[in-house]
């Protein structure tokens with residue numbers, strides 16, 4: 184008679200493990216003695232103790248192979264937020280997440296930890312110390328946010344103590360750190376093109392930026408505290424640095440750290456938002472003829488000009504979360520990790 188091998192509680196799969204957050208998570212899990220599989224459409228690195236499975240998460244058969252004998256799955260794969268390919272977001276974030284849940288059932292996985300996003304409640308207007316019980320955005324600002332909302336709902340609704348399948352969603356905000364392909368590279372690119380001279384609004388808007396190691400810490404705590412009798416089952420948790428900072432002070436610190444000038448001149452928020460909307464509309468009309476992507480999309484202007492910071496009291500209470508790396512230390516480590524992006528390099 185065939186015996187089913189009981190999955191070890193320290194055996195896990197990271198879907199999206201080749202990405203920025205995924206790779207940091209894999210490295211930390213290995214340090215903590217986990218045996219790790221990575222499932223991703225691309226293999227970006229090699230690491231002792233890590234087995235790579237290359238495939239699309241919409242392909243259930245391929246996915247099940249990477250989930251065999253695994254008790255925990257971290258799902259942190261997503262198309263890049265900057266893309267405006269609605270069909271891709273639908274296929275990967277919604278249809279693909281359904282496939283992930285089915286594959287977990289078929290492989291006998293016990294816990295699924297989703298990387299969601301605090302942006303699931305963001306509609307482009309101020310959020311101050313937002314708690315997890317804020318309603319999902321009714322008018323999400325882009326396809327990314329719209330599909331992250333549906334993805335989170337799918338994962339949380341799949342939580343079933345009866346079936347022995349437990350789920351939780353982590354909602355980070357503004358992740359940054361070494362190897363991030365978004366925040367610092369976009370910032371430096373904008374500065375190099377001479378477009379980082381202006382502050383949108385009065386510059387006093389507070390935002391959460393979260394160091395990648397703190398986000399990883401939140402994921403691992405969630406996995407280790409997720410039990411049938413714990414409050415984590417089927418819940419969402421904000422994970423931030425718990426130190427809201429002025430958006431423009433944070434950007435300036437990184438720019439100055441890399442040898443660029445900080446923005447100085449103020450522009451009214453409504454004016455810049457209006458121009459961004461107009462450019463977006465023009466790019467939509469001209470799309471059949473020419474394709475161009477304005478630097479100042481309405482979404483980016485909203486992110487740069489409004490308050491959006493979140494309370495992580497629930498994560499502190501339910502899983503003992505505390506950020507491991509304070510913001511100032513995180514900025515120094517990040518700046519040092521991008522020598523090739525310094526002014527003049």
Ligand SMILES: NC(=O)C1=CN([C@@H]2O[C@H](COP(=O)(O)OP(=O)(O)OC[C@H]3O[C@@H](n4cnc5c(N)ncnc54)[C@H](O)[C@@H]3O)[C@@H](O)[C@H]2O)C=CC1
Pocket residue numbers: 198199200201202203204205222223224225238239240241258259260261262263275279298299300301331354355356357358359364365
């Ligand atoms: N970077 C940020 O500031 C924030 C990110 N998040 C979430 O964190 C997660 C990770 O984000 P990052 O590491 O920044 O992104 P990333 O783009 O660096 O990593 C995503 C990974 O997913 C993989 N992937 C994409 N489509 C796939 C598919 N069909 N099948 C298999 N793998 C696929 C990519 O190859 C990539 O390695 C995402 O779910 C994102 O929504 C949430 C809040 C903020």
Ligand SMILES: CC(C)=CCC[C@@H](C)[C@H]1CC[C@H]2C3=C(CC[C@]12C)[C@@]1(C)CCC(=O)C[C@@H]1CC3
Pocket residue numbers: 356357358365366367369370373378379381383390391392478479483484486487
């Ligand atoms: C807080 C948060 C959710 C950050 C996520 C990362 C990106 C959305 C930002 C990283 C660099 C930012 C940036 C701008 C908008 C938001 C980012 C892309 C601007 C384009 C806003 C308008 C400007 O004046 C230039 C900015 C460059 C950097």
